[in-house]
Structure formats: C-alpha cells, structure tokens
Amino acid sequence: MEEALRAAERRLRDAGVPSPRVDAELLAAHLLGVSRGRVRALALTGAQVPEGFDALVDERARRVPLQHLTGVAHFRRVDLAVGPGVFVPRPETETVAQLVIDRAAGLQHPKIVDLGTGSGAIAAAVADEVPAAEVHAVELSDLALAWAGPNLAPFGVHLTRGDLATALPEQDGSFDIVVSNPPYIPADAVPNEPEVAEHDPQMALYGGGADGMELPRAAASSAARLLRPGGYFVLEHAEVQAPWVAAFLERSGLWTAVTTHQDLSGRDRATSAVLATDSTPPDTTGKAAP
Numbered sequence: 001m002e003e004a005l006r007a008a009e010r011r012l013r014d015a016g017v018p019s020p021r022v023d024a025e026l027l028a029a030h031l032l033g034v035s036r037g038r039v040r041a042l043a044l045t046g047a048q049v050p051e052g053f054d055a056l057v058d059e060r061a062r063r064v065p066l067q068h069l070t071g072v073a074h075f076r077r078v079d080l081a082v083g084p085g086v087f088v089p090r091p092e093t094e095t096v097a098q099l100v101i102d103r104a105a106g107l108q109h110p111k112i113v114d115l116g117t118g119s120g121a122i123a124a125a126v127a128d129e130v131p132a133a134e135v136h137a138v139e140l141s142d143l144a145l146a147w148a149g150p151n152l153a154p155f156g157v158h159l160t161r162g163d164l165a166t167a168l169p170e171q172d173g174s175f176d177i178v179v180s181n182p183p184y185i186p187a188d189a190v191p192n193e194p195e196v197a198e199h200d201p202q203m204a205l206y207g208g209g210a211d212g213m214e215l216p217r218a219a220a221s222s223a224a225r226l227l228r229p230g231g232y233f234v235l236e237h238a239e240v241q242a243p244w245v246a247a248f249l250e251r252s253g254l255w256t257a258v259t260t261h262q263d264l265s266g267r268d269r270a271t272s273a274v275l276a277t278d279s280t281p282p283d284t285t286g287k288a289a290p
C-alpha cells in the first residue's frame with residue numbers, strides 16, 4: 001500500500017492539492033473504514049491498497065473536495081454529512097462556535113439561533129456541547145436544507161427554511177445568542193481554489209454588493225430583532241471586513257462591547273457584540289411608529 005500511497009501523493013501534488021499525502025491516506029481510510037493512523041500502520045505491513053482507491057484519487061486530482069469524496073466533514077466533535085449543494089464547513093468557523101459555546105456556558109437554558117446554517121455545522125456543534133440549549137437554525141437553500149435536516153435531527157435542533165433577513169419574526173426578542181457565518185465574499189473576488197469556486201454553492205459564497213456585505217448586514221439587523229436586550233451576536237466575516245463590521249455595528253447605536261476575534265492563525269475573522277439594553281428593535285414592518 002505504501003507504493004500506492006506515494007503514487008497518489010505525487011499525483012495529488014501535481015494537481016495542486018495542498019496536503020497530498022494526508023488526502024491520500026484519508027481516501028484509503030475512508031474506503032477501508034478505518035482511521036488514518038491505521039492506514040499508516042497498514043502501509044508498513046505491505047497490505048494491499050483498497051479497491052476503488054485510484055478512482056477516488058482521480059477525482060481528488062480533479063479537485064473535487066475531499067469531504068465530498070468521503071461524504072463527511074469533521075467539525076469540533078461532530079461528523080456532518082456533506083456533498084454537492086452544501087458548503088463544506090471550515091476550521092476557522094470552529095472558533096466562531098467556540099465564542100457561542102463560551103457565552104452559552106454562563107446561561108441556564110440559552111436560546112440560540114444559527115442564521116445560514118448550511119450543513120448545520122455551528123448549530124450541531126453548539127447543541128452537542130451545550131445540551132441545555134434550545135438551538136434553532138435557519139437556511140434558505142433547499143439543497144443545503146437536504147443536508148442540514150439529517151445532520152441536525154439527532155441534536156434536536158429546530159430547523160426552519162427561511163431568509164436570514166426576515167426569519168422567525170414570531171420569535172423576535174426571545175434569543176440569548178444569534179450566530180451567523182453568512183455568505184460574505186465580494187462579487188468580483190472569485191476564490192482561486194477549484195474546491196471552492198466549482199464545488200461550494202454560489203449562494204453560500206457571495207454576500208451581495210461590491211463589498212460582499214449585504215448579507216452580513218442583514219444578519220446583524222436580524223440579530224438586533226431576534227435578540228433580547230443584553231443578547232450576544234457573533235458574526236464570521238473576511239479579514240478585510242473586520243473594521244467595516246465593527247464600524248457599522250458601532251454606528252447603529254444598537255450594540256455595545258463590539259469585539260473583533262482572531263481565528264487560530266491570528267486573522268480577524270469574527271466580531272461579537274452585545275445588544276444594548278436600551279435598544280429598540282428596528283421596525284421591519286415598513287410602518288412608521290405613530
């Protein structure tokens with residue numbers, strides 16, 4: 001098996017795959033139904049390469065995401081089913097989930113919503129690690145909902161089909177925490193990696209507007225509507241957007257404690273804020289107050 005793994009590694013490296021040896025081992029592990037560590041041990045014993053290995057390596061060399069080939073994305077302690085039509089959760093979003101989990105730890109029965117849940121990654125991880133929480137998730141894409149439904153059902157998450165800009169109006173003012181990793185890429189910033197550009201759904205990537213900020217702004221407006229006074233909002237964004245997010249939250253006058261957070265590589269990738277206790281939820285009905 002070692003020779004086949006080496007050949008796969010060369011093939012994947014030539015195709016520009018960033019971690020060719022790891023991916024080769026993970027594909028073999030997937031086919032054998034064992035851990036990657038076990039594959040490395042088997043490789044030393046002269047075991048045969050599993051059937052179907054070359055076909056999977058071919059697909060990976062065509063830059064099909066590893067997680068689409070194995071059918072699973074690992075996110076914190078949760079294994080999520082993923083494939084075509086749903087955004088593959090990213091490691092930096094685990095830091096965003098951590099902010100939610102830390103905040104929820106101080107609350108007895110926190111009510112939490114994840115806006116734009118995709119595969120359900122944040123909602124599932126929070127429900128898993130904060131069992132006393134009531135967790136809701138909102139998603140607009142039917143393709144993503146087809147993945148999120150089965151991923152979230154075991155965790156008792158309440159999943160709603162809806163637009164994050166208008167979702168759950170009947171629950172306005174009732175949430176302790178709102179979290180969102182919305183689409184935020186600017187329209188003209190097409191990602192370089194084929195795994196992203198060709199396989200992540202467009203609807204999961206582009207935030208709207210030249211700066212990609214339309215959906216992040218909509219998530220913040222919804223958070224101000226959905227949270228109780230003193231409630232906590234966490235938003236993931238691109239590094240370049242960190243000052244813009246802080247500025248629009250501060251300028252709105254609705255938020256206090258606006259704080260930028262770094263991911264594990266030190267990039268400003270999330271912002272949290274607390275809904276001011278004297279804030280008045282914005283009028284989303286379009287009717288002016290008398």
Ligand SMILES: C[S@@+](CC[C@H](N)C(=O)[O-])C[C@H]1O[C@@H](n2cnc3c(N)ncnc32)[C@H](O)[C@@H]1O
Binds near residue numbers: 089116121163180
């Ligand atoms: C960047 S992905 C993040 C998915 C997931 N939260 C994660 O972190 O892995 C953004 C998600 O928002 C969804 N989305 C896009 N526009 C939306 C909208 N207007 N309302 C609700 N969800 C939306 C996309 O379908 C996608 O699943």
